[in-house]
Amino acid sequence: ELKVEQNPLFLSMQEGKNYTIYCNYSTTSDRLYWYRQDPGKSLESLFVLLSNGAVKQEGRLMASLDTKARLSTLHITAAVHDLSATYFCAVHNNAGNMLTFGGGTRLMVKP
Amino acid sequence: GAVVSQHPSRVICKSGTSVKIECRSLDFQATTMFWYRQFPKQSLMLMATSNEGSKATYEQGVEKDKFLINHASLTLSTLTVTSAHPEDSSFYICSARDYMRQGAQLPYGYTFGSGTRLTVV
Numbered sequence: 326e327l328k329v330e331q332n333p334l335f336l337s338m339q340e341g342k343n344y345t346i347y348c349n350y351s352t353t354s355d356r357l358y359w360y361r362q363d364p365g366k367s368l369e370s371l372f373v374l375l376s377n378g379a380v381k382q383e384g385r386l387m388a389s390l391d392t393k394a395r396l397s398t399l400h401i402t403a404a405v406h407d408l409s410a411t412y413f414c415a416v417h418n419n420a421g422n423m424l425t426f427g428g429g430t431r432l433m434v435k436p
Numbered sequence: 437g438a439v440v441s442q443h444p445s446r447v448i449c450k451s452g453t454s455v456k457i458e459c460r461s462l463d464f465q466a467t468t469m470f471w472y473r474q475f476p477k478q479s480l481m482l483m484a485t486s487n488e489g490s491k492a493t494y495e496q497g498v499e500k501d502k503f504l505i506n507h508a509s510l511t512l513s514t515l516t517v518t519s520a521h522p523e524d525s526s527f528y529i530c531s532a533r534d535y536m537r538q539g540a541q542l543p544y545g546y547t548f549g550s551g552t553r554l555t556v557v
Contacts, residue, residue: 373545
C-alpha cells in the first residue's frame, strides 16, 4: 500500500526566508504532483515531476524528485505573504492508477 | 487546458434529505473520475473511483448506499449524498483523469473541480 508522508504539517516563516517542504513515499511511482490549496478553494496544480532528478521551478517555488530515495522536495525561496496556502504532494499510485495525497503543509508567511 | 466544472459550489440542506453534486469535464472525455472528501485542515480522502459505464469502486469505509455515484457519460459524473446527516458536512472535490489532452507530455493528467461545500443542518 502506497503511503505518502509530508513534513512539516505546519510552517510559519518570515518573509524573505527560505524553507523546504518534504514529501516521502513508500513504493515505486512514475510521477509526483505538487498542488496548492487556498482556504475554501480547490487544488491548483503547481508541478508534475516525471523522472529521477527532475527539477522544476516557477517563481519562488522549486520542486525536485529523487525516485531512488522516494523523496520530493518543494523549496521556497525568499518567501512572500502571497505564498501563504496549504501545499500538497500527491504520488501516482501505479497499482491503482490514482493519486495518493500527503497530509499537506500549511504555510503561513508573516510580513 | 483541461477544465472540470463542479456544481454546486455551495449547498446547505436539511438532515435527511439528499444532495446531488455534478462534475463535468468540459473539453475532454473523462473515462475515469475521482471523488474526494476533505474535512477542515485535513488532506483529501479518496472516496471512490468512477468509471464511465460501470459501477464505481469505493474505498474501504465509504458507504456505497449513502454516497451514490453515477458516471453515465464520458463527460459527467454525479455524487449523491443520500439521507444526509450533519457528519456528512464537508468539502467534496471531484477530479478527472484526462487521457486525450493534445500536446501534453503525459499520457494523462489529473484535473480538479472547484469543490462543493456541503453543510447539513
